[in-house]
Amino acid sequence: MKRVHVIADPVQAGFIQGVLESEGIPTFLRNAWLGGAAGELPSQECWPEIWVDDGDHARALELIAALEQGTTGDAPAWRCPRCGERIEPQFDRCWNCGGQRDP
Ligand SMILES: [Zn+2]
Structure with missing residues (x-):
């Protein structure tokens, strides 16, 4: 398994996970349950992390990069x-x- 992304926002993490899975890339979300603990800002170590199989790593990065470019409204x-x-x-x-x- 390889980590492809760390995201502060669990909603966005879920969105990216959904996109990867719709492209046939199985994902595994770590730390999803740690975000948003009452009254505490999660440190980066506790941010949600999306992991994929080694063989899907390059493609997952490509898809995430495309998604991030897509946030400009294209x-x-x-x-x-x-x-x-x-x-x-x-x-x-x-x-x-x-x-x-x-x-
Ligand atoms: Zn064609």
């Missing part, structure tokens, strides 16, 4: 329904097979 990248290629949001067609974005 649409998320989409996946071609025909060939499964990941397509940047500014394109309406798959560069690989010409497939159209799912409406």
Whole structure:
């Protein structure tokens, strides 16, 4: 297992975890139960951590980086329904097979 992300906000941690799992990457959340202890600011050591299998590590980092870029309001990248290629949001067609974005 490898740690891919540490996040102060457990809600965001859950969101990122959901995105990774929807991409077929099994995740494991550590420390989720420690955040928000009454009256105490959790130290960084207690922040939620998302862990994935070694083989999924590079891809998970890529997805999280894309998510963080996406926080500026851009649409998320989409996946071609025909060939499964990941397509940047500014394109309406798959560069690989010409497939159209799912409406
Ligand atoms: Zn395609």
